[in-house]
Amino acid sequence: MRTYPPIISKDEAGIAIEFPNLPGCFTCGKSEEEAVARAKEALEGFLYVSERNGDPIPAPTSFEKIQVKREKPSCL
Numbered sequence: 607m608r609t610y611p612p613i614i615s616k617d618e619a620g621i622a623i624e625f626p627n628l629p630g631c632f633t634c635g636k637s638e639e640e641a642v643a644r645a646k647e648a649l650e651g652f653l654y655v656s657e658r659n660g661d662p663i664p665a666p667t668s669f670e671k672i673q674v675k676r677e678k679p680s681c682l
Contacts, residue, residue, distance in 0.1 A: 610666045612645060619681035626672060627664045628652050634681035 610625045621641035624632040625648075633648040635641030656663050 608666050610649060611669045611672050613672065614641075617681060622681050623648075625649060625652070627666050 610627050612623045612625055615622045620634050620636045621638060622632065622634045623641050623645040625645075628649070631648050631652040633641065633644040635644050653663060655661075
């Protein structure tokens with residue numbers, strides 16, 4: 607099973623979760639529970655659509671090698 611490490615950030619609008627190995631796979635929630643639920647849906651949807659379309663699915667990067675972008679995603 608593949609594990610795609612998320613990057614989680616928080617601002618005044620909520621909690622943002624992105625998966626750096628999967629371009630465009632990003633979501634937000636106003637609470638931790640909402641953000642995690644939406645992140646699961648975003649990840650499942652991304653992988654499902656990629657597989658269905660025959661797009662390559664990148665291998666996950668280990669937690670130790672994840673590089674955080676300087677600019678945090680915003681829920682605004």
